[in-house]
Amino acid sequence: MNIKDFSKEDYWRTIILYGLNQATYKIALGQSLIRFSQQQKNIVTINELAEDFFDMYKERLKRGKPQLATPNRQTAMERIVNLYNIGKLTRSQAVDKVEKDAFNDVIDRFHNVDNLQIPMSFYEKTDKGIVIFDNVYDIFSDKKNNKLRNELDARWDLLESAFEIKRTNSKLVNDLRKLYLVNGYARTDITKNRNVLNGYQNNVCFYCGELMTEDDVHVDHVIPRQFMNHDDIWNLVLSHGFCNLHKSDNLPDRHYIEKLIERNEYFIKSNHPISNKLKEQLGNTAKQRKVTIYRIYEHATRVLSPWNGIHGYNPVTDPFYKTFIRNILMNK
Ligand SMILES: [Zn+2]
Incomplete structure (x- = not known):
């Protein structure tokens, strides 16, 4: 396939489905883009985006699945939602923290797949937030693209499961190494x-x-x-x-x-x-x-x-x- 044969749907799918994702942020940003564009809201401030992220992760984390591949570590979103849940942060403090700590470089890197820049953009970054392009609205207002939205959900599920397996394995590997170390003995001839x-x-x-x-x-x-x-x-x-x-x-x-x-x-x-x-x-x-x-x-x-x-x-x-x-x- 030639690059000009790619449709905007193809580019969207490439961003969501390919590339090595170490956390679930990209999927979350995809969800936000769809939601705002369906509200016909193209200009989104960083604070509005942070609010959307916070609400989304607050729901999502109820399932208790990890959002990051690295064992024994949490994403900023997980830490913030936890602090909110135990009453250490108010909602607006939590949203401020999301704005400051949680986006990292996800807004800059959404269009990168394995360090390659996708030759189509779905938004651009401004001083105050992002401007979402019409192509997002076009893709998701088209009924035949309903499955793309499901794909996004499925991808989120899949990442969480993959992270979970990786974590269980890494704990198991440590336990096994310890077990055999303890039961072992010094080198003989x-x-x-x-x-x-x-x-x-x-x-x-x-x-x-x-x-x-x-x-x-x-x-x-x-x-x-x-x-x-x-x-x-x-x-x-x-x-x-x-x-x-x-x-x-x-x-x-x-x-x-x-x-x-x-x-x-x-x-x-x-x-x-x-x-x-x-x-x-x-x-x-x-x-x-x-x-x-x-x-x-x-x-x-x-x-x-x-x-x-x-x-x-x-x-x-x-x-x-x-x-x-x-x-x-x-x-x-
Ligand atoms: Zn031999």
């Missing part, structure tokens, strides 16, 4: 596990399925130590230095976790000396152990970035996997 682990891996890298040479065998935490804060053997595997580095402090795909669970179960079934340790760490039954590892994995997905594994690696062609399947079939 994990290379001592190398022979035990290799008894099962047969010099094949856990992540890429290729052979490892003697001088390039790393003991790796499948769920990164950075998150686990311990060196329990159920979480240790052998890998190439390269694969280890490639994975870094990221969380491997679920199929590696399945493989890890199967690996641990193999040790237990074969009555390997470490099987008691695995039971101690993860639980007495296969089901408990699986649940434990998946619970930790789900927690880790909240905190760490994902790692898709080594490109081209297919668990089915992995000699480790094939050995494993063969062993299962033989033991049936």
Whole structure:
């Protein structure tokens, strides 16, 4: 689409629907523009706009949803409405405060989407307030554009929900980090596990399925130590230095976790000396152990970035996997 094919509705929608909004101010200003233009009121003082904002947020905040993406912080509008609600501000004091603190640069930046200036304006700023252009009236007096107004409401709902999720997550991430930190323990010499682990891996890298040479065998935490804060053997595997580095402090795909669970179960079934340790760490039954590892994995997905594994690696062609399947079939 060429830029001249854009209608004023398109520009309106671009402003409302696109761009990274860190707060809900832009949506609120859109609502005010529509309301004033429908009252045929084009010249709006900053005080009238502040009044409109205050009334709008006073209603809106009754739903108890956040208006800002940043956790543990509030928008100026939320602070002002709270002060009004607990009787610390009169209505006119609150409106004055909105005028002074709350607009920030929203009036200047309404027409920007991701730092680009939209080549159509819906109002202009003056010394005393704003002058709303007729295009706003045109758009919303047209019945076929009713859905644009609903879109504005929906966008506000959507932003609030997105902010809420972000906040819940950030609290959860902090709680999880603390939990694993408290239950963790100091670093141990994990290379001592190398022979035990290799008894099962047969010099094949856990992540890429290729052979490892003697001088390039790393003991790796499948769920990164950075998150686990311990060196329990159920979480240790052998890998190439390269694969280890490639994975870094990221969380491997679920199929590696399945493989890890199967690996641990193999040790237990074969009555390997470490099987008691695995039971101690993860639980007495296969089901408990699986649940434990998946619970930790789900927690880790909240905190760490994902790692898709080594490109081209297919668990089915992995000699480790094939050995494993063969062993299962033989033991049936
Ligand atoms: Zn590898």
